Amino acid sequence: MSAKPYGRLLTLKLRIAPHSSDATSTHLHLAPVLAIGNNGVMSKQQFQTEVSQLLQLIVHSLYSHPEIFLRELISNSSDALDKLRHLSLTDDEYKALVGNGIDSPRIDLELDEANKTLTVSDTGIGMNEEDLVSHLGTIARSGTKNFLTQLSGDARKDSNLIGQFGVGFYSAFMVADKVEVFSRKAGDDKTFKWTSDGETGFDIEEVSGANARKTAGTTILIHFNDEGAQYANGWRLQEIVRKYSNHIAFPIFLTYDKADWDAEKKESVKTRTTEQINAASAMWRRSKSELSDDDYKELYKSLTGGWEDPLFWFHTRAEGTLEYTTLFYIPAKAPLDLYQADYKGGVKLYVKRVFIMDDSKDLLPQYLRFVRGIIDSEDLPLNVSREILQQNKVLTSIKTASVKKILSELKTIATNDPEKYSRFIAEYNRPLKEGLYGDYANREMLLDLIRFKSTKVEGLTSLAEVKERMQPEQKALYYITGGSESMLRNSPLLEIYKKKGIEVFILDDDVDEIVFSTVTSYGDTDLKAVNKSSTSEDLKDDSTPEKAEELQPLLDKIKATIGAAVKEVRASSRLANSPSVIVSDEDEPSARMRQMMQAMGQKNLPVLQPTLEINPDHEIIRKLLADPSNSKVEDAAWLLFDQALILEGVQLKDPATFVQRLNRVLNQSI
Numbered sequence: 282m283s284a285k286p287y288g289r290l291l292t293l294k295l296r297i298a299p300h301s302s303d304a305t306s307t308h309l310h311l312a313p314v315l316a317i318g319n320n321g322v323m324s325k326q327q328f329q330t331e332v333s334q335l336l337q338l339i340v341h342s343l344y345s346h347p348e349i350f351l352r353e354l355i356s357n358s359s360d361a362l363d364k365l366r367h368l369s370l371t372d373d374e375y376k377a378l379v380g381n382g383i384d385s386p387r388i389d390l391e392l393d394e395a396n397k398t399l400t401v402s403d404t405g406i407g408m409n410e411e412d413l414v415s416h417l418g419t420i421a422r423s424g425t426k427n428f429l430t431q432l433s434g435d436a437r438k439d440s441n442l443i444g445q446f447g448v449g450f451y452s453a454f455m456v457a458d459k460v461e462v463f464s465r466k467a468g469d470d471k472t473f474k475w476t477s478d479g480e481t482g483f484d485i486e487e488v489s490g491a492n493a494r495k496t497a498g499t500t501i502l503i504h505f506n507d508e509g510a511q512y513a514n515g516w517r518l519q520e521i522v523r524k525y526s527n528h529i530a531f532p533i534f535l536t537y538d539k540a541d542w543d544a545e546k547k548e549s550v551k552t553r554t555t556e557q558i559n560a561a562s563a564m565w566r567r568s569k570s571e572l573s574d575d576d577y578k579e580l581y582k583s584l585t586g587g588w589e590d591p592l593f594w595f596h597t598r599a600e601g602t603l604e605y606t607t608l609f610y611i612p613a614k615a616p617l618d619l620y621q622a623d624y625k626g627g628v629k630l631y632v633k634r635v636f637i638m639d640d641s642k643d644l645l646p647q648y649l650r651f652v653r654g655i656i657d658s659e660d661l662p663l664n665v666s667r668e669i670l671q672q673n674k675v676l677t678s679i680k681t682a683s684v685k686k687i688l689s690e691l692k693t694i695a696t697n698d699p700e701k702y703s704r705f706i707a708e709y710n711r712p713l714k715e716g717l718y719g720d721y722a723n724r725e726m727l728l729d730l731i732r733f734k735s736t737k738v739e740g741l742t743s744l745a746e747v748k749e750r751m752q753p754e755q756k757a758l759y760y761i762t763g764g765s766e767s768m769l770r771n772s773p774l775l776e777i778y779k780k781k782g783i784e785v786f787i788l789d790d791d792v793d794e795i796v797f798s799t800v801t802s803y804g805d806t807d808l809k810a811v812n813k814s815s816t817s818e819d820l821k822d823d824s825t826p827e828k829a830e831e832l833q834p835l836l837d838k839i840k841a842t843i844g845a846a847v848k849e850v851r852a853s854s855r856l857a858n859s860p861s862v863i864v865s866d867e868d869e870p871s872a873r874m875r876q877m878m879q880a881m882g883q884k885n886l887p888v889l890q891p892t893l894e895i896n897p898d899h900e901i902i903r904k905l906l907a908d909p910s911n912s913k914v915e916d917a918a919w920l921l922f923d924q925a926l927i928l929e930g931v932q933l934k935d936p937a938t939f940v941q942r943l944n945r946v947l948n949q950s951i
């Protein structure tokens with residue numbers, strides 16, 4: 282299969298995600314002690330409008346799962362630890378700071394039951410004053426902004442939507458009436474404090490002495506509100522951490538007043554205790570048999586920050602020339618921002634359990650950007666850089682094998698569990714189609730996985746099924762593109778196929794024409810667009826040459842009337858009920874596609890010059906043949922052409938003249 286030439290004309294507007302993060306990883310520590318003091322100038326700042334909006338939503342609509350605040354803060358800490366670990370492995374400046382400004386990687390929860398406060402501390406990358414303003418005062422991701430505009434005010438629906446996003450840091454305001462963030466950026470010696478009540482704005486000041494952090498990292502001090510008071514409880518916190526953050530790769534310690542039964546005193550005594558409360562295991566490195574569905578679901582939730590279960594997952598351990606583990610999840614719902622340029626999702630790369638980066642572009646092809654999960658390799662160097670990764674043979678092999686694995690697992694599900702597969706297709710059919718455009722190696726597999734509307738079935742069908750249903754004399758598989766479903770279903774181009782009982786795929790997705798113009802066969806069967814001029818060759822019968830000859834003088838007249846607006850006027854073998862239709866050449870975009878390309882700002886498009894086909898059996902044409910007087914042919918020629926353009930979804934250049942002509946002909950016939 283080869284790409285057809287007009288692919289070159291198209292700037293494919295399928296989104297290309299950029300790559301989110303700076304790379305990431307971790308380093309070493311102990312929780313800082315805090316007391317409040319102020320030695321700097323306090324600056325008062327307003328939240329960006331979107332932040333205020335998000336806060337409103339969080340506080341007023343998200344009561345169903347307030348406990349997730351802890352998962353969100355722990356996940357931010359884990360990211361911050363990942364980032365610092367990566368820098369301290371790859372950057373000499375940071376390497377030198379280990380033990381001297383950078384502490385061992387850990388997350389500490391410290392509970393003060395009496396004062397109803399909780400601190401969440403990490404020894405991660407930390408934030409300076411500027412970072413605090415931009416990270417905790419604005420929302421940079423346009424996906425989140427876009428999401429906010431979709432909010433309906435229906436609390437239930439909105440909280441489902443936001444569940445796909447993860448509410449992040451701001452979720453702390455579900456349970457707090459005041460949040461203080463103390464942070465020191467790795468490599469800096471200043472600690473800044475960010476304070477907010479989650480209403481309109483925040484204060485920032487530099488702090489020193491007992492308030493300053495001894496090492497890099499961030500401490501978040503939560504003052505629980507009435508709603509949050511239930512979390513000022515050591516057991517409850519342990520329960521939440523085990524539920525959501527058990528498999529975070531770093532140890533999480535809880536310091537609290539542990540109640541133990543004192544047998545001697547015959548009473549319960551409280552002792553200030555610090556203990557590790559998560560497994561901190563890289564769960565994906567354990568064998569499948571040791572893991573329950575709940576383990577997989579829990580890891581998924583902590584990876585993605587949502588609370589919906591995944592649709593399914595594939596866990597593989599490869600041994601042999603290359604050793605690696607992959608754990609891929611398919612989210613139940615396609616993220617709302619999947620088609621946004623700043624979509625942040627994808628797969629995380631680990632090397633020997635150490636986080637390296639989360640850059641889906643280098644780990645999986647773009648069209649699989651909805652896949653979440655982990656690739657953990659034994660063979661890559663720990664200090665591998667993004668640039669090296671792009672050309673790294675080990676990673677290329679892992680990537681190739683992973684794509685094959687994901688696609689073949691999907692195929693198994695399609696065969697064994699069609700109901701589940703249809704839920705997958707409802708969300709991800711379109712990204713799979715994007716794959717046809719770039720992933721030539723897996724094209725046949727993708728063609729098997731994609732589902733299509735067709736003229737013969739309700740719902741969706743597969744290429745294999747349509748191939749099964751081919752008519753004995755049918756020469757190829759056919760599809761129609763370039764408009765809405767109802768427009769395509771009623772297109773004159775389908776008339777002959779309906780008459781002959783040939784099934785045609787209805788491709789009404791806006792990417793379809795671009796993508797399928799590059800796909801010319803499925804297995805050993807040709808795949809053809811019905812609006813291409815050559816396709817009608819398949820439909821010709823014995824009477825076609827005769828009819829064409831009879832029609833020729835009329836065709837010449839029509840061509841002479843319309844002139845350069847059409848490339849050619851010829852007898853059609855694809856029409857049954859309509860008098861005319863326009864088609865384009867193999868290497869040209871259809872008239873409607875051309876209009877879309879123009880709307881996208883595509884420059885230097887060749888002039889539209891379709892071929893006009895005339896139905897020799899249509900009554901209008903028979904009458905014109907019987908009385909080919911010039912005055913009638915002129916109006917008829919234009920009306921035949923204009924109506925064909927309209928049915929193709931093309932806007933007429935000169936609708937006023939079209940209407941005048943129509944009225945003239947109407948007038949003559951009344």
Ligand SMILES: Nc1ncnc2c1ncn2[C@@H]1O[C@H](COP(=O)(O)OP(=O)(O)OP(=O)(O)O)[C@@H](O)[C@H]1O
Binds near residue numbers: 449
């Ligand atoms: N503990 C932390 N250490 C360092 N930076 C942090 C910490 N917590 C938050 N940040 C910074 O603040 C930013 C905003 O955090 P927030 O939780 O709102 O969103 P996010 O983590 O980027 O996205 P999401 O939660 O939707 O996945 C983070 O991207 C990070 O740069």
